[in-house]
Amino acid sequence: MTAISIGSVTLDSNIVLAPMAGVTDMPFRRLVKSFGVGLVVSEMIASLAMVYAARKTLKMSSCCREEQPMSVQIAGYQADIMAQAARLNEQRGAAIIDINMGCPAKKVVNGQSGSALMRDLDHAKSLIKAVVGAVSIPVTLKMRTGWDHETRNAPELAKIAEDCGVMALAVHGRTRCQFYKGSADWDFIATVKDAVSIPVFANGDITSIETAKECLKRSNADGLLIGRGTYGRPWLINQIDHYLSTGTALPDPDMSTQLDCILRHYQSMLDFYGEQGVKIARKHLGWYSKGLFGACEYRSAINQETDGQKVMTLIREFYTPLIERMAA
Ligand SMILES: Cc1cc2nc3c(=O)[nH]c(=O)nc-3n(C[C@H](O)[C@H](O)[C@H](O)COP(=O)(O)O)c2cc1C
Incomplete structure (x- = not known):
């Protein structure tokens, strides 16, 4: 296991369970944590719903003791609302706040949230500043490589985030317009890594020890964020972690x-x-x-x-x- 620090929070391992709406709820996070993982991240929490204390949203953002340290991911487009949502999650036990600037879903980008923020870096900057200023815990940011292939501005957004006090970044190696098509561009993630000195976590298509090794080599990232590979295999992150630190592969549980x-x-x-x-x-x-x-x-x-x-x-x-x- 390679320990890594995100601001004041030290993680035992640099491999993280990616946020996935409808998947990374508390039962799944707790299960993955029981096998071993550096950090678990909540499903995306709509800031406005959080501020209005919508029952479902409060449930989605709740953390339990066994999964700590836990990161709560917030999405939105209004700086004051995002700041309030971040503060509420800090009060409710989040160890880290993650800002979503990667979600490609139409209903999210039509509301100018998620990856739509990569098209308006000035607005993105005002949101980041508001969230960082609202909490005393570390803030991280998750993004794609850009809106489309012609505007892959993740390195620029990464620099803005770092300058505003964001403590780590996760980059899914696809553009918004790719949704989940094609394959993640791990080489491009290396250009984000070059642009900043805070930790960068590479994400996209890591489903095995081999893909984890290859992704780390090509992206030069400080850590990995793994999503769909854990479907039906909550032990996968631990297997990858174990291999990367010892060179021996753990079999699947019997x-x-x-x-x-x-x-x-x-x-x-x-x-x-x-x-x-x-x-x-x-x-x-x-x-x-x-x-x-x-x-x-x-x-x-x-x-x-x-x-x-x-x-x-x-x-x-x-x-x-x-x-x-x-x-x-
Ligand atoms: C069902 C599903 C839900 C997702 N929900 C979120 C989310 O709430 N927030 C977010 O930042 N990314 C979300 N993502 C994107 C993942 O975090 C990750 O970036 C993407 O799946 C690529 O990584 P992977 O190939 O390891 O799955 C979601 C992906 C899937 C498949």
Whole structure:
């Protein structure tokens, strides 16, 4: 593990779980943390909703003790509202505030938030200044390489952020116009790294030890931010971290350990969301079962079941024969 400091916060490891709306809720963050990760980041929190204390938003931004240090990511376009949202999250236990300048979604950029801010660096600067000035904890910023290929201004935004007191940056190596198409340009991230002296975390398409090594080499980044690679593999970040610091690869947990992890994850989703958790957890159960024998029928069964306890039984019934087969 390579420790890294983000302002006054020291992380045990330089590999971070990327913010993902609909995925990095408290149950998932806590689970990834239990395997080992430098930092977990909340789902994107709409600043305006936070300030109006919308119930769902408050739940999304809540942190628990086991996941500390935790970063809460805020999005928005009004400096005073972003500053208030940052302050509220500091009071509610966030160790770091992350500003979202990377979200490509139409409904976000049409509201001039997320990656739309990369098209107006003066406005971006006023938001950054307001947020940094509002809190005493470190502020970080996540961006894309630019709006489109012709305007890849991430190095410029990075310099502005550093000058305003931002303590670390994460760069997803795609433009806004790429959404998730094509592949992340890790070489371009190196130009952001060259522009600043604060830590830069490279992001995009890191799904294995090999891609992690290659990304670090090409981006020269100080750390990595990993998102979709953790789908169904909450242990992936720990495996990558372990390899990078020791040179030896950890195997995937055995099937019986995976079953324990899935049941633990499922129960914590039911505890966190109540009945709604049954629906919200389906995608995770699908990801865990990807590539396993009989996964199609299993997914179809869990997607129809509305009782959480019965889903737990279906999970056990699906994994137990697989565990037995492995033991035979
Ligand atoms: C389902 C989903 C939700 C996402 N939500 C957020 C978000 O709330 N905030 C953010 O900054 N990025 C968000 N992202 C982008 C990821 O943080 C990351 O930049 C992107 O997925 C590329 O990294 P990866 O290839 O490791 O997944 C999201 C991505 C996905 C797939």
